[in-house]
Amino acid sequence: MAAEDLEWERSKISNQDINTLKRLGLMTKEDAIRFPSEESYPKPPMEYRPIIKDLLRIGSQFIEYREYANRAEEKLAEANERADALAQKLEQSEAARKKAELAASKAKVEADEAKAKAAGVEELQKKLEDATAALDEHKAAQASRDEGILKRLKSQSRHTLTQTNQDFDLDNPVNDPLLDALSLLEFHGREIREGVANANAGLSALFPYFFPKKEPATFLNLAKMFNTSEDLGLKMRQRI
Incomplete structure (x- = not known):
């Protein structure tokens, strides 16, 4: 094969390719690649096989692989960042779950305490109702007792009035039926005591004139003898 029959091509490397090589770190010097003003066509001997085209193709593929690897590395970094973010969110979610469980546990304890307090309140309410009922019964019994005492006091006052024909009016009533009835009975009691004292003195003075016996010790027995x-008058005249 003659050299002139080989299909040599002009270099297709551009400034963009050079910038890519620099960015990938494959070209560290500014003058590592220089574009010639005129390219010469190589004329290899017959026994040589030109492979520059394949080398350029392989180099181009290598650059593409490096770019793909860089993109893959960037994607991997992004994936790692997303994984870290998800792990952080999962950790936060776990912390939130534990916090929620703790709050739920506290709420249950508070609910149990509230139930216990409610039960205590119900028990106190029942005791209060029982005490109120007992107090009402006591008030009713006391009212009935007071009414009975009032009737007895008024009855005694009426009986005393019948015997003495002396009625009384309270100067300063307290507007309490029971106390006012007791005050009236006290007036009648004083009247009776004065009457008994006077009668006892009079009967004691008359006793020796009517009876030879010893005078009784009590006023009631003394009064019964008279x-x-x-006919005590006849008896006295006979003694005279």
């Missing part, structure tokens, strides 16, 4: 069916 309150007899026997």
Whole structure:
């Protein structure tokens, strides 16, 4: 094969390719590649096989592989960042779950305490209702008792009035039926005591004139001796 029959091509490397080589670190010197003003066509001997085209193709593929590797590395870095973000979110979610469980546990404890307090309140309410019912019963019994006492006091006052014919009016009533009735009975009691004292003195003075016996020790027995069916006036005249 003659040299002139080989299909040599002009270099297709551009400034963009050079910048790519620099960015990939494959070209560290500014003058590592220089474009000649005129390219010469090589004329290899017959026994040589030109491979510059294949080398250029392989180099181009290598550059593409490096770019792909860089893109893959960037994608991997992005994936790692997303994985770290997801791990952080998962950790935060786990912390939130633990916090929620703790809050739920505290809420359950508070709910149990509230139930216990509610049960205590219900028990106190029941005791209060029982105490109120007992107090109402006591008030009713006390009112009935007071009414009975009032009736007895008024009855005694009426009986005393019948015996003494002396009625009384309270100067300063307290507007309490029970106390006012007791005050009236006290007036009648004082009247009776004065009457008994005077009667006892009079009967004691008359006793020796009517009876030879010893005078009784009590006023009631003394009065009974004078309150007899026997005519004491006749008896006294006979003794004279």
